[in-house]
Amino acid sequence: MGILEIKNVNKRFGGLQALGNVNLSVAENTVHAIIGPNGAGKSTLLNCLVGKLIPDTGSVMFDGQSVLGRAPYEINQMGISRVFQTPEIFGDLTVMENMLIPCFAKRDGSFEMNALASMSKQRDIMEKAEQMLVDMNMADKRHMHAASMSRGDKRRLEIGMCLSQEPRLLLLDEPTAGMARADTNNTIDLLKQISAERDITIAIIEHDMHVVFSLAQRITVLAQGTPLVEDTPEKIKGHPKVREAYLGESA
Amino acid sequence: MDAIILQLLNGLDKGSAYALIALGLTLIFGTLGVVNFAHGAIFMIGAFCAVTLSKLFNLSHKSSEPSGTDFLGNPKYEDILYVKDWFGESFGAWMIDWSVPLAVIFAIPIMVGLGFLMERGLIKHFYKRPHADQILVTFGLAIVLQEIIKYFYGANPIPTTAPEAFRGSFDFGVLLGFDQNAIIYPYWRLVYFGFSALIIGAVFAFLQFTTFGMVVRAGMADRETVGLLGININRRFTIMFGIAAAVAGLAGVMYAPINSPNYHMGMDFLVLSFVVVVVGGMGSLPGAVLAGFLLGILESFASMNEVKNVLPGIDQIIIYLVAIIILLTRPRGLMGRRGVMEE
Amino acid sequence: MLGLTPKDTTLLIIVAILTLFAPFILNPFPTDSAMAQFNAGYPDLMQRFVIFGIFAIGFNILFGLTGYLSFGHAAFLGVGSYSAVWMMKLLTMNVIPAIVLSVIVAGLFSVVIGYISLRRSGIYFSILTLAFAQMSYNLAYSVLTPVTNGETGLQIALDDPRILDGANAPQYPNLFGTEMNDAVTMTLGPWAFTFSVGYYVCAIIMMLAFYLSIRIFRSPFGMMLRAVKSNQQRMNYTGLNTRPYTLAAFVISGMYAGLAGGLMASMDPLAGAERMQWTASGEVVLMTILGGAGTLIGPVVGAGFIKYFENIFSKINDSILHQWFSFMPEGLEDLLVFLVHPFIGKGWHLTLGLLFMLVVIFLPGGLVEGGQRLSKMFRRKAKTSDEKTDGKTSPAE
Numbered sequence: 001m002g003i004l005e006i007k008n009v010n011k012r013f014g015g016l017q018a019l020g021n022v023n024l025s026v027a028e029n030t031v032h033a034i035i036g037p038n039g040a041g042k043s044t045l046l047n048c049l050v051g052k053l054i055p056d057t058g059s060v061m062f063d064g065q066s067v068l069g070r071a072p073y074e075i076n077q078m079g080i081s082r083v084f085q086t087p088e089i090f091g092d093l094t095v096m097e098n099m100l101i102p103c104f105a106k107r108d109g110s111f112e113m114n115a116l117a118s119m120s121k122q123r124d125i126m127e128k129a130e131q132m133l134v135d136m137n138m139a140d141k142r143h144m145h146a147a148s149m150s151r152g153d154k155r156r157l158e159i160g161m162c163l164s165q166e167p168r169l170l171l172l173d174e175p176t177a178g179m180a181r182a183d184t185n186n187t188i189d190l191l192k193q194i195s196a197e198r199d200i201t202i203a204i205i206e207h208d209m210h211v212v213f214s215l216a217q218r219i220t221v222l223a224q225g226t227p228l229v230e231d232t233p234e235k236i237k238g239h240p241k242v243r244e245a246y247l248g249e250s251a
Numbered sequence: 252m253d254a255i256i257l258q259l260l261n262g263l264d265k266g267s268a269y270a271l272i273a274l275g276l277t278l279i280f281g282t283l284g285v286v287n288f289a290h291g292a293i294f295m296i297g298a299f300c301a302v303t304l305s306k307l308f309n310l311s312h313k314s315s316e317p318s319g320t321d322f323l324g325n326p327k328y329e330d331i332l333y334v335k336d337w338f339g340e341s342f343g344a345w346m347i348d349w350s351v352p353l354a355v356i357f358a359i360p361i362m363v364g365l366g367f368l369m370e371r372g373l374i375k376h377f378y379k380r381p382h383a384d385q386i387l388v389t390f391g392l393a394i395v396l397q398e399i400i401k402y403f404y405g406a407n408p409i410p411t412t413a414p415e416a417f418r419g420s421f422d423f424g425v426l427l428g429f430d431q432n433a434i435i436y437p438y439w440r441l442v443y444f445g446f447s448a449l450i451i452g453a454v455f456a457f458l459q460f461t462t463f464g465m466v467v468r469a470g471m472a473d474r475e476t477v478g479l480l481g482i483n484i485n486r487r488f489t490i491m492f493g494i495a496a497a498v499a500g501l502a503g504v505m506y507a508p509i510n511s512p513n514y515h516m517g518m519d520f521l522v523l524s525f526v527v528v529v530v531g532g533m534g535s536l537p538g539a540v541l542a543g544f545l546l547g548i549l550e551s552f553a554s555m556n557e558v559k560n561v562l563p564g565i566d567q568i569i570i571y572l573v574a575i576i577i578l579l580t581r582p583r584g585l586m587g588r589r590g591v592m593e594e
Numbered sequence: 595m596l597g598l599t600p601k602d603t604t605l606l607i608i609v610a611i612l613t614l615f616a617p618f619i620l621n622p623f624p625t626d627s628a629m630a631q632f633n634a635g636y637p638d639l640m641q642r643f644v645i646f647g648i649f650a651i652g653f654n655i656l657f658g659l660t661g662y663l664s665f666g667h668a669a670f671l672g673v674g675s676y677s678a679v680w681m682m683k684l685l686t687m688n689v690i691p692a693i694v695l696s697v698i699v700a701g702l703f704s705v706v707i708g709y710i711s712l713r714r715s716g717i718y719f720s721i722l723t724l725a726f727a728q729m730s731y732n733l734a735y736s737v738l739t740p741v742t743n744g745e746t747g748l749q750i751a752l753d754d755p756r757i758l759d760g761a762n763a764p765q766y767p768n769l770f771g772t773e774m775n776d777a778v779t780m781t782l783g784p785w786a787f788t789f790s791v792g793y794y795v796c797a798i799i800m801m802l803a804f805y806l807s808i809r810i811f812r813s814p815f816g817m818m819l820r821a822v823k824s825n826q827q828r829m830n831y832t833g834l835n836t837r838p839y840t841l842a843a844f845v846i847s848g849m850y851a852g853l854a855g856g857l858m859a860s861m862d863p864l865a866g867a868e869r870m871q872w873t874a875s876g877e878v879v880l881m882t883i884l885g886g887a888g889t890l891i892g893p894v895v896g897a898g899f900i901k902y903f904e905n906i907f908s909k910i911n912d913s914i915l916h917q918w919f920s921f922m923p924e925g926l927e928d929l930l931v932f933l934v935h936p937f938i939g940k941g942w943h944l945t946l947g948l949l950f951m952l953v954v955i956f957l958p959g960g961l962v963e964g965g966q967r968l969s970k971m972f973r974r975k976a977k978t979s980d981e982k983t984d985g986k987t988s989p990a991e
Contacts, residue, residue: 529721574725582714
């Protein structure tokens with residue numbers, strides 16, 4: 001029984017079958033990659049997990065509880081954090097404030113009217129955010145405007161923000177899309193380190209095979225909205241069906 | 252039955268004005284992506300074009316020869332109108348009588364020019380700024396425009412008359428087989444309705460059947476792609492701004508005899524027109540027209556005594572109430588497209 | 595001090611000193627001098643400064659922090675005024691219950707209007723608030739006449755019940771017997787300074803309102819509101835529900851507006867529907883933007899600025915202009931008077947509109963940003979003249 005169980009999920013947009021009978025199980029404390037050509041339904045599947053879309057049929061269980069019909073913030077409070085394709089951070093706020101917000105969300109829940117509380121009295125939160133900045137290697141940037149950072153730094157910050165919520169499942173949507181090679185390698189190292197050091201499950205949607213094969217312990221190949229194969233990276237590499245569907249080679 | 256028909260007719264002229272203003276608003280929004288709070292001021296300036304022309308026609312000078320003596324024995328001079336001097340007695344009189352329809356001809360270049368000036372001089376610099384900034388700067392512009400008008404024309408409404416021929420009322424009742432005087436409707440309002448229908452038709456035909464219009468419609472649907480085709484969409488959009496200004500301006504010119512123009516009539520109509528645009532769906536032209544007439548008619552039905560007795564005050568709030576309900580149940584408005592300002 | 599950082603405490607103290615000594619500061623010119631018309635130190639105007647200051651401070655909590663632009667806040671001010679006058683008609687002329695009730699009623703109204711309007715954002719939110727405000731305004735003028743007294747406006751009368759007031763109780767708004775329009779005039783040589791009870795009541799309440807707004811700005815809650823403005827998507831995916839945050843901000847700002855309305859009625863016990871018109875909502879938007887939305891002191895500066903110049907500009911007329919320009923040759927003098935004429939007196943709104951456009955175009959951060967830019971420029975000059983280029987810049991707050 002995996003931490004995330006997707007059963008018989010179907011999703012239709014008008015005449016297009018975006019997802020057809022998706023069954024997927026992500027085991028706890030692994031790195032699971034979902035790959036597939038463009039239009040295979042990877043993003044649709046991801047959006048069904050975080051509450052942005054509701055599948056037509058099927059069930060999505062996280063840790064034994066259904067996520068369907070819940071708002072994104074409720075699903076997040078259950079322990080699922082999401083990293084976006086283009087970093088979604090609070091651009092108008094400082095790096096430190098960016099890190100503080102998820103810490104508050106973790107401690108106080110989805111809404112807290114602490115309008116008269118003083119920031120300096122929130123020692124536990126301040127320390128936690130500070131520690132996370134150090135972990136992410138960006139403590140020197142704490143007073144910077146988040147919007148003025150480089151793409152790689154924004155990605156680091158976003159991952160740090162997700163981690164500071166101590167999620168049990170971290171969803172990454174093409175985390176290295178549009179990144180330079182050096183930034184990509186940094187991100188891979190960061191994710192490897194996270195997966196090794198923390199009690200966390202990572203599900204990653206990725207285009208870049210280099211990233212997938214350096215990180216994943218298990219890979220699901222999605223084609224035309226349906227899982228084609230699921231196996232270890234070594235087996236996937238040699239699988240004829242995958243080469244045909246995904247790598248575009250004839251078997 | 253006759254009362255219902257009367258209210259239907261009463262709703263038409265207000266609805267026409269709403270539809271014309273809303274058409275321009277939604278055109279600007281759809282093409283340029285700008286929320287223009289100064290659009291009501293353009294309507295108001297149009298009405299003052301009519302006022303100005305009728306004032307110009309009524310300019311006069313004293314006759315050189317006294318035409319007699321007043322009761323104190325002083326020589327009496329007659330006021331002679333310049334237009335009568337220049338165009339002859341009867342044609343001059345006709346011009347004065349027909350000053351409002353004639354103002355339409357003068358208003359077109361003025362309004363288009365004003366539109367160009369606004370777009371090139373101000374709005375252009377706000378395409379990339381947030382909607383709140385656009386609202387604020389055009390709100391400031393609206394204040395400036397109406398204060399300028401107030402400076403020159405004063406704060407009081409200025410009565411402007413329709414041509415003699417249209418001053419009476421038409422007895423619809425007889426035509427439809429009701430009693431006499433059951434449905435009385437002023438001719439000018441009929442003219443106004445016909446005029447708006449003409450303009451609305453012209454705008455739609457222009458967008459539908461000309462290449463220019465086709466490009467603009469494509470630009471409204473997907474600006475970036477059209478830009479990629481190497482078409483200078485911005486210049487066309489500037490022209491659209493001019494057209495939108497002309498439509499609102501003409502709506503104002505012809506509205507002058509219905510409601511004496513004053514400097515804040517633009518603001519009064521603006522709020523309602525925005526409601527109309529939102530109800531119709533941001534960026535939807537047919538939506539704006541439909542919602543304009545719908546709300547105009549609803550408003551006149553709500554002011555029937557039978558309705559007011561059941562729901563006191565409903566005539567004052569019906570439009571806003573409808574807007575709130577529509578916005579909450581159909582965020583895209585009646586005919587709004589997907590993805591236009593849904594957030 | 596008081597749970598504030600030293601910097602905020604300094605700001606609060608400066609504002610406190612300025613408000614307390616406003617009767618002196620705003621009256622720099624001797625009473626008989628030609629410049630006396632620029633004095634603003636009389637109770638009526640000073641009260642307007644602080645009351646509109648409160649209104650703008652509250653509006654800024656919504657607009658400045660969350661970015662939600664409401665065009666309907668005047669409705670809450672109007673509702674506050676009506677409640678306060680009713681309290682003074684029915685219960686007592688003491689202003690405390692009147693002000694408390696106005697805040698509560700405005701709060702209730704803003705819960706309802708906010709709950710509905712906040713289901714949409716952006717321009718749709720603005721239009722919804724506008725629609726609600728126009729609805730309240732139209733109703734106040736028509737069917738609600740028994741409550742609002744329609745066009746005449748709601749006033750107090752001698753035969754009002756006022757069940758808590760005894761036979762000898764004051765007939766004017768008062769604070770435990772001290773009437774709001776009591777004032778002491780102090781004459782110092784050619785100067786005359788007026789200290790009115792009403793002004794100080796308003797000033798103290800504004801200080802409290804300002805202090806509260808600093809606390810909100812600096813609290814985790816305030817940070818969440820700024821996060822709403824910055825990125826709602828990220829907020830949702832960080833486990834935060836944005837709607838209660840925005841609703842809380844909306845209600846707080848609505849209560850501030852109600853407080854301002856209540857104070858307005860306490861200074862001058864009447865309430866009219868024109869206070870609820872959407873142009874009145876536009877005015878508070880102007881104040882906030884002009885001063886600097888999202889800054890602490892901006893709204894107060896904007897409110898003071900607009901109310902001061904409204905007062906001064908409206909009073910200037912052609913003969914005053916002729917006095918000013920009299921040192922010039924005749925023709926030039928007439929030309930200048932002719933050119934300036936449209937902007938003064940009744941033309942004040944033209945000046946305001948132009949000013950507002952200029953600020954939005956060139957100085958989106960308002961006067962506060964302008965001030966910061968100026969001071970930065972001077973500091974940079976001072977630095978270069980010192981020939982000590984210090985690479986470190988102070989961290990952004």
